[in-house]
Every structure is written in structure tokens, then in C-alpha cells.
Amino acid sequence: MPFAFVDTLTENFDEFLRGFGTTVELVVVSFVIAMGVGTLIAAFRVAPSPWLQRIGGLYVECFRNIPLLVLIFISYPGLRRAGIDISAFVAGVASLGLYTAAYVAEALRSGVFSVNKGQIEASLSLGFTYPQTMRRIILPQAFRTVISPLGSLIIAMIKNSAILGGSILALDDLLKTGRVVASRTFDVIPAFVWAAVGYLILTGLATVAIRMLESKYAVRR
Amino acid sequence: MKTTRWLAVLALVLGLVLAGCGDDEESGGGGEATSTPAADVEKFDAGTPLGDIQEKGEIAIGVKYDVPPFGFNNPSSGKVEGFDVDLGQAVADKLGVKPKFIEAISDNRIPFLEDGTADLILSTMTINEERVGQIEFSDPYYIAKGRILVKKDNSDITGVDTLGGKNVCTALGSTYEATLKKQAPDAKLKLVDSYSECLESLQNGSVDAISTDDVILTGMIIQDDSLHLVGDELTQEPYGAGIKKGNTELKEFVDGVFSEYKEDGRYGKTYEKWVGQYTDTEAEPPDISVDEAVELVKQNAG
Numbered sequence: 433m434p435f436a437f438v439d440t441l442t443e444n445f446d447e448f449l450r451g452f453g454t455t456v457e458l459v460v461v462s463f464v465i466a467m468g469v470g471t472l473i474a475a476f477r478v479a480p481s482p483w484l485q486r487i488g489g490l491y492v493e494c495f496r497n498i499p500l501l502v503l504i505f506i507s508y509p510g511l512r513r514a515g516i517d518i519s520a521f522v523a524g525v526a527s528l529g530l531y532t533a534a535y536v537a538e539a540l541r542s543g544v545f546s547v548n549k550g551q552i553e554a555s556l557s558l559g560f561t562y563p564q565t566m567r568r569i570i571l572p573q574a575f576r577t578v579i580s581p582l583g584s585l586i587i588a589m590i591k592n593s594a595i596l597g598g599s600i601l602a603l604d605d606l607l608k609t610g611r612v613v614a615s616r617t618f619d620v621i622p623a624f625v626w627a628a629v630g631y632l633i634l635t636g637l638a639t640v641a642i643r644m645l646e647s648k649y650a651v652r653r
Numbered sequence: 654m655k656t657t658r659w660l661a662v663l664a665l666v667l668g669l670v671l672a673g674c675g676d677d678e679e680s681g682g683g684g685e686a687t688s689t690p691a692a693d694v695e696k697f698d699a700g701t702p703l704g705d706i707q708e709k710g711e712i713a714i715g716v717k718y719d720v721p722p723f724g725f726n727n728p729s730s731g732k733v734e735g736f737d738v739d740l741g742q743a744v745a746d747k748l749g750v751k752p753k754f755i756e757a758i759s760d761n762r763i764p765f766l767e768d769g770t771a772d773l774i775l776s777t778m779t780i781n782e783e784r785v786g787q788i789e790f791s792d793p794y795y796i797a798k799g800r801i802l803v804k805k806d807n808s809d810i811t812g813v814d815t816l817g818g819k820n821v822c823t824a825l826g827s828t829y830e831a832t833l834k835k836q837a838p839d840a841k842l843k844l845v846d847s848y849s850e851c852l853e854s855l856q857n858g859s860v861d862a863i864s865t866d867d868v869i870l871t872g873m874i875i876q877d878d879s880l881h882l883v884g885d886e887l888t889q890e891p892y893g894a895g896i897k898k899g900n901t902e903l904k905e906f907v908d909g910v911f912s913e914y915k916e917d918g919r920y921g922k923t924y925e926k927w928v929g930q931y932t933d934t935e936a937e938p939p940d941i942s943v944d945e946a947v948e949l950v951k952q953n954a955g
Contacts, residue, residue, distance in 0.1 A: 512857035615826035
């Protein structure tokens with residue numbers, strides 16, 4: 433029995449490797465989008481202008497309150513029908529990236545609010561501009577408190593990437609590879625166990641990276 | 654007071670409904686009666702399988718409810734209609750009983766025969782070796798073919814040998830996944846969970862073609878007439894009516910009805926009504942035995 437388990441991997445190794453590669457690509461590109469857009473929206477949310485705050489709030493409420501699968505339907509069949517020649521990969525990473533960005537923005541905002549307001553006042557009165565205050569004083573401290581919640585979001589994003597392959601996008605990611613192998617060989621349990629191992633490798637690496645960041649920025653208490 | 658008024662209204666409504674039903678039966682049954690007059694009905698002895706069905710006055714026929722144009726619930730008439738339903742009606746007429754159509758999905762149709770829920774199954778069921786061991790099959794009444802569906806304005810794809818490098822959609826886990834990998838190894842397969850996702854993908858241009866049974870593809874053409882079938886068939890799937898194991902009396906009766914149906918021109922009309930008018934193809938009533946059908950299916954896998 434254990435040998436049959438290993439056979440399922442070795443006999444379909446190229447396929448599993450390709451699926452793993454696709455999932456890595458999806459996760460990396462979505463991560464870049466989520467962090468970039470998330471930081472921008474968080475800055476809007478804490479900006480002194482009420483209009484920027486409203487735009488940020490609208491973004492968060494839209495992307496956090498629409499299910500990821502619905503975003504996929506809007507961004508792929510929806511946009512294609514509207515005449516935009518978007519590819520399945522772009523639609524997938526845009527959906528996952530923008531969806532996760534809403535959560536990243538909220539995590540960052542809570543980090544900014546965790547820094548005492550007195551520090552902003554002190555910084556402004558010392559002659560720093562508002563952007564300088566943010567970049568030099570507030571964000572470095574905010575970052576430290578949000579490393580852990582951001583880590584949870586990244587792990588959730590890695591797992592959410594499995595929705596992309598199973599959807600109408602028909603991307604051949606890791607979970608999809610597991611399903612294809614299962615339907616072809618009828619070795620259902622080994623196929624899904626190996627897919628799970630692939631996800632555990634990714635989430636494990638993410639966990640290690642987060643731990644390292646945490647200890648690097650830790651304050652000795 | 655109130656109760657009696659309600660009862661009067663209820664009686665009126667019921668009367669109308671019953672009158673409506675009566676009309677339906679007359680028009681439906683009347684139309685069929687011309688082709689099979691009541692005098693034709695052979696009386697079978699009580700205690701035999703066919704006699705029992707005549708005793709009950711109805712034959713339970715399991716059909717698909719979600720496979721246009723073979724068996725589907727027509728929302729405008731509220732009734733199940735299709736190619737399989739017409740064949741079931743023909744069997745019931747020949748027995749002189751009413752057909753009772755029930756929904757039989759792929760997973761429950763063989764159990765339905767075994768426990769007597771259905772006397773006959775007409776649900777796009779391919780005759781294959783495993784099933785022949787479990788139930789009796791009528792002679793094949795239709796041979797579904799694996800085909801390729803594309804947009805009419807796509808002139809690049811003319812058959813399975815032109816699928817190389819193209820995005821082709823089919824259902825994950827279907828037999829077409831393996832068929833396409835063998836017959837069109839350079840095609841880029843897009844595997845999704847349901848054929849409705851394939852149709853959406855073809856319409857919005859994210860795939861170039863869909864490949865599966867012509868039965869399912871014809872259902873898509875009925876939805877969207879900017880699509881058409883191209884190329885030769887990839888596989889052949891002979892459909893047979895399912896009957897409980899050992900009930901050879903009903904099997905032979907159904908074979909007789911089907912061969913009459915094929916010969917007297919009703920088959921051609923039914924085919925044109927459900928399939929031909931959408932695919933521009935002529936009816937080809939299969940003329941093979943159950944054993945030959947099993948061999949045909951083996952070649953698909955070969």
C-alpha cells in the first residue's frame with residue numbers, strides 16, 4: 433500500500449511538477465499585487481483627505497464582500513464578453529491579488545492605528561511632512577505589528593489559489609493536477625495526498641519566511 | 654359559509670385543471686392512435702411481465718431530465734420531452750398502457766431496474782461490457798458520436814487533426830479527456846466541471862472548440878445557433894434501452910417496437926425533430942446487435 437502511494441507520485445511526477453509550478457506562479461504574482469495594492473489602499477484609508485479615505489473604504493468593502501469565485505466570473509467570462517481579451521492567468525491573479533489586497537489593506541490599517549497618535553503629532557511638529565512621517569516613523573512600527581496577521585493572509589491566499597484551477601479559468605494548477613491524475617488512474621486518495629503535500633511545502637515555506645521576519649523586527653522585551 | 658365558497662372555487666379550479674388534462678390526453682393520445690390503432694394492441698397473459706404491465710395500466714420509464722434533446726424537462730410545457738421520451742411513448746402505445754416518466758440519472762438507473770422502480774430505462778445509456786452483465790439491453794436505438802463543436806466563423810478547425818495548439822474544452826473525468834489526449838495530443842485541453850462552463854468558454858472565445866457526445870453538443874447548438882459541428886466522429890457510443898436482467902420477454906417486445914419504429918418512418922421524423930434540424934444530418938437508425946455494440950465501444954478504448 434505505501435508503495436502504491438509513492439508510485440502515484442513517481443509515475444505522474446512531471447504532471448505534478450508542472451501543476452506545482454503553476455501554483456507557485458499564481459501565488460507569487462498574486463502576492464505582489466496583493467501587497468502593492470493593499471499598501472496603497474491602506475495609505476488611502478489613513479490619509480488625511482476624507483475623499484481618499486472613502487475611496488479606500490469603497491475598495492475594501494467591494495473586494496472583501498464579493499466571493500472570490502464571483503470575482504473570477506466577473507473578471508474572466510465577464511470581461512471577455514465585454515470585448516477585453518484577458519487571459520485566464522491574468523484574470524486569475526488579478527482576482528486573487530485584488531481580493532487579498534482588501535484584507536492586506538485592513539491589516540495594515542489596524543497596524544497604523546496601533547501606533548500612538550502622539551507620535552504623528554510629534555513628528556509633524558518637528559517639521560516632517562505627512563508622507564515623511566508615514567514612511568519614516570509610523571509604517572516601520574506598523575509593519576512590525578502586522579507581520580503575523582499578514583502571514584495568515586498569505587497562507588490563506590496560497591490555499592485560495594486552488595479555487596482558480598477548479599473554476600472556469602481551467603488553469604492546470606496543483607489541485608487540478610491532483611484531480612486529473614485521480615480521474616485517470618482512480619488512485620483518488622494518493623493523488624489528493626500528493627497535491628496536499630505540494631500545498632504544505634508552499635505554506636511551510638511561507639511560515640518559515642514569516643518567522644524570520646518576525647524575529648528580525650522583534651523588539652526585545 | 655366561507656368553507657362552502659372555498660369548496661365551490663376549489664371544485665371549479667379542479668374541474669378546469671382536469672378538463673385541461675383531459676384535452677392533453679386526447680390530443681396526445683389521439684395523435685398516436687392513428688399510427689397504432691387500439692385493435693393492434695396484443696393482450697398478454699396475466700402473470701407474465703408484459704401482462705403485469707397491462708394489468709397496472711402504466712409502464713414506468715426512467716429518462717434523463719437534463720439532457721436536451723434526449724430527455725429534458727421543458728419549462729414551457731412542464732413536461733419531459735425528447736428523443737428518448739418519444740421512443741418510450743411508442744413502447745407504451747404498443748402495449749396499450751400509459752407511460753409514467755420518472756427521472757433516472759446515471760447513478761441510479763441500473764438500481765431502478767433492479768428494485769422495480771422503473772420497467773424500462775431510456776436515458777442515453779451506452780451499451781458496454783460491464784452493464785451487459787448487470788441488465789438486459791434492447792438492440793441499439795441510437796449511436797451517439799464524439800464530435801467537435803466550434804463557432805461557425807472558425808475556419809481553422811475542420812476535424813480532430815486540426816486541433817493541435819488549440820484550446821479544447823471537455824469535462825474533467827469524462828472519457829473524452831483520454832480520447833483527446835490520444836487523438837489530438839497537441840491540443841491544449843481545458844478541463845472544467847460542467848459542459849455549461851465549456852459552452853460559456855466557447856462563446857466568450859477563451860476556448861476554440863468543445864469535444865464530447867453529439868447529443869450534448871446538439872443541446873448547445875439549440876441554445877446558440879452560431880455554433881456547428883465539424884469533422885469526423887472521434888468515438889461511437891451506441892445507446893440501448895435498459896431492462897431488468899432476465900426479463901427477455903420485455904426485451905424482445907421492445908426490440909420489436911424499435912425495429913417497427915425504425916422501418917415505418919417514425920424514427921426519421923423523431924430524429925429530424927430533435928437532432929436533424931439542428932445538425933443538418935440524416936437519421937441513421939443503427940442496425941447492429943447488442944454484441945456488436947459492445948465491440949464498437951471496445952474500439953473507442955483501443
